Amino acid sequence: MHNPKELTIAYIGGGSRGWAWGFMTDLAMDPDLCGCIRLYDIDIEAAERNRIIGEKISAHPDAVSRWHYEVSRTLEEALSGADFAVISILPATFREMASDVHLPERAGIWQPVGDTVGAGGFMRAMRTVPMFVTIAEAIRDYAPDAWVINYTNPMSLCVRTLYKVFPGIKAFGCCHEVFGTQNLLCSMLETEEGLPGIRRQDLRTTVTGINHFTWITQASCGSTDLFPLYARFAEKYAESGYEASPDQNWMNSHFNCAHRVKFDLFLRYGAIAAAGDRHLAEFVAPWYTKDPETVRSWKFSLTPVSWREQDLKERLARSDRLISGEEKPTLKPSGEEGHLLIKALLGLGDLISNVNVPNLGQVPDLPADAIVETNAFFSRNRIDPLFAGETPRSILPLITRHVLNQENTLTAALNCDRHLGFTTFMNDPQLAAISPEEGEKLFFDMLENQRAYLPAAWF
Numbered sequence: 356m357h358n359p360k361e362l363t364i365a366y367i368g369g370g371s372r373g374w375a376w377g378f379m380t381d382l383a384m385d386p387d388l389c390g391c392i393r394l395y396d397i398d399i400e401a402a403e404r405n406r407i408i409g410e411k412i413s414a415h416p417d418a419v420s421r422w423h424y425e426v427s428r429t430l431e432e433a434l435s436g437a438d439f440a441v442i443s444i445l446p447a448t449f450r451e452m453a454s455d456v457h458l459p460e461r462a463g464i465w466q467p468v469g470d471t472v473g474a475g476g477f478m479r480a481m482r483t484v485p486m487f488v489t490i491a492e493a494i495r496d497y498a499p500d501a502w503v504i505n506y507t508n509p510m511s512l513c514v515r516t517l518y519k520v521f522p523g524i525k526a527f528g529c530c531h532e533v534f535g536t537q538n539l540l541c542s543m544l545e546t547e548e549g550l551p552g553i554r555r556q557d558l559r560t561t562v563t564g565i566n567h568f569t570w571i572t573q574a575s576c577g578s579t580d581l582f583p584l585y586a587r588f589a590e591k592y593a594e595s596g597y598e599a600s601p602d603q604n605w606m607n608s609h610f611n612c613a614h615r616v617k618f619d620l621f622l623r624y625g626a627i628a629a630a631g632d633r634h635l636a637e638f639v640a641p642w643y644t645k646d647p648e649t650v651r652s653w654k655f656s657l658t659p660v661s662w663r664e665q666d667l668k669e670r671l672a673r674s675d676r677l678i679s680g681e682e683k684p685t686l687k688p689s690g691e692e693g694h695l696l697i698k699a700l701l702g703l704g705d706l707i708s709n710v711n712v713p714n715l716g717q718v719p720d721l722p723a724d725a726i727v728e729t730n731a732f733f734s735r736n737r738i739d740p741l742f743a744g745e746t747p748r749s750i751l752p753l754i755t756r757h758v759l760n761q762e763n764t765l766t767a768a769l770n771c772d773r774h775l776g777f778t779t780f781m782n783d784p785q786l787a788a789i790s791p792e793e794g795e796k797l798f799f800d801m802l803e804n805q806r807a808y809l810p811a812a813w814f
Contacts, residue, residue: 359420360701362390365437365498367430367490368444369394370401372670374506375443377689379409383418384686385694387703391423395433402426408677412684430493437498439697442490442513443506446483447808449667453660454804455479462789462797465644467633467657470508471567472757473785476637477764478801480512481776482808484768487513491520502700504529504693505711510566511726511761512768514711518724519765527738528711528726529693530566536629539614540574540581542599543588550576560629562709562730563718563743564754565761567634569709569728571627572747585627589618596654605654609633609662613654616643624749633658638757640784702735710738718743720751725758756784771812776802 369375369392382388392409396402409424427433434440455475456466469475487507494503494517503526507513514528537555544550553576561573574581588597596613598604605611616632620639628635632655636643643653650657676682692708699706707730714727717740721727730741746754760779767776780786781794789797802813 359387359389360703362388362438362697362701363393363436364390365393365395365427365433365440365501367395367433367440367442368507369405369426369433370396370398371405371443371445372401372667372674373443374691375405376408376412377691378441378443378693379405379412379422379424380684380686381689381691381694382422383412383415383420384688385698386419387698388694388701389420389422391425393425393427393433393437395427395430399426399428404674404678408674408684411677412686415684415686417686430490431497434493434497434501437501440494440498440501440503441506441693442487442503444486446479446486446507447805449660449664451482451805451808452479452663454801456658456660458801458804459797462793463646464641464785464789465646465650465657466785467636467644467650467655469637471510471634471637472760473637473783474780474797474801476509477776477780477783478805480509480764481768481802481813482805483507483509483513484516484765485808485810487516488520488769491517491524494524495521499523501525502697503527504696506530506693508566509761510711511728512765515713515726515761515765518713518726519769525738526712527696527731528566528728529691529696530709530711530728531691532567532630532634533560533562533569533571533709533728534690535631536571536617536627539597539599539617540576540585540627542597543584544576544581546599547588547591548584560730561743562629562728563746564629564728564750565726565757566711566728567630568638568754568757569629570747570750570754571629572744574627582627585621589621593618593622605656609656609658611655615653616655619643619653624747624753626747626750631655637785639753640787644785696733699733700736700738706733707731707741708733712738712740715740717741718746720746721755721758722762725762727758756782771810773802773813 394402406424413422456469459474505528510528517526564570596615612632620628729743732739763779
């Protein structure tokens, strides 16, 4: 395209050292878009550092589009006149995250991630929902026509809050977990069926469920039904696990797995669980997370907050190198689809992708308006969710329980309702093995650890 579309994008959480850099790079590599990115963050210094890095990425000799970066001091300044808003924030600090993830260990609850469901996901939601109320009100007041892309967890509750506060919002949540399972299917076709070179975009998959507990109920490549092949694949690797290459070994990274949880869930329920094993394991009873030894036997890992703290130190050190010029930015696609979805909404090429949006009937047996993750058709100024069909009876009770828990979690957060909060907290399958007394002590201790980020009405 000879005349790139000039945009204004508000980036809420613009001091991010992960998502932001990838997004900046994707934009710099796309010749069809250009414009201004307004970085807003409660950490102004972090946003200012990203402004410098963003300008360096945009000035890279291989960049094919030009973007200007500026720091906004308020949400009003960032959002006013914006065409798009991106939300990528870390709710609170690693101190609160450590409470989310590690305090439940005293009760024998081991969480690989602790940011979506379970004890950790619930507490993260309690402090995230008020932040998203503020963000939703600002979008309503200053950028009501902007398209809003959320990357923050707990994804379902973040998007649900945006719509609860501002029903007219045009928001959707993006997550790359399904991409990983689609890539696994491509790897299966190469190593098991002798069909190399197939990309995940070449597959046709029906996606349903909720974020991080997403399922593929139909999958094909051309005229080939992939379910019989996957059944054989899952049986073959159910015990040993599967890794396509040595660099994907589950012991090399907290984000890798050998897919044993996926295979086990398929053999139990007959649908393809489509997220990383560390996420999937948190949505069911502690079959896979009874203790650290059990986790290791299923060939995935717990992600300690200490690792996240060290990872941040390394990212900050890289930030220093990028700003000083000691390290030059490299232009490599992030693998995310955010910039492609922006293009589709601008009319620059239709696209189908899995996103988190309100249930308007695309999953007919889940509650209306709950946030579900399905495929949707993106075109000029439209998102049309694609009908996923009825949820397989085998997995419907598992998913419905979490949908209803998430609705109650939102109500508890908005109303600072301790009673509803505690009953919802205890209704998660991860907490099934602890007594109400032990659960109550854990609930109030974890709540106390969020005090700095919760409304005063909780106390």
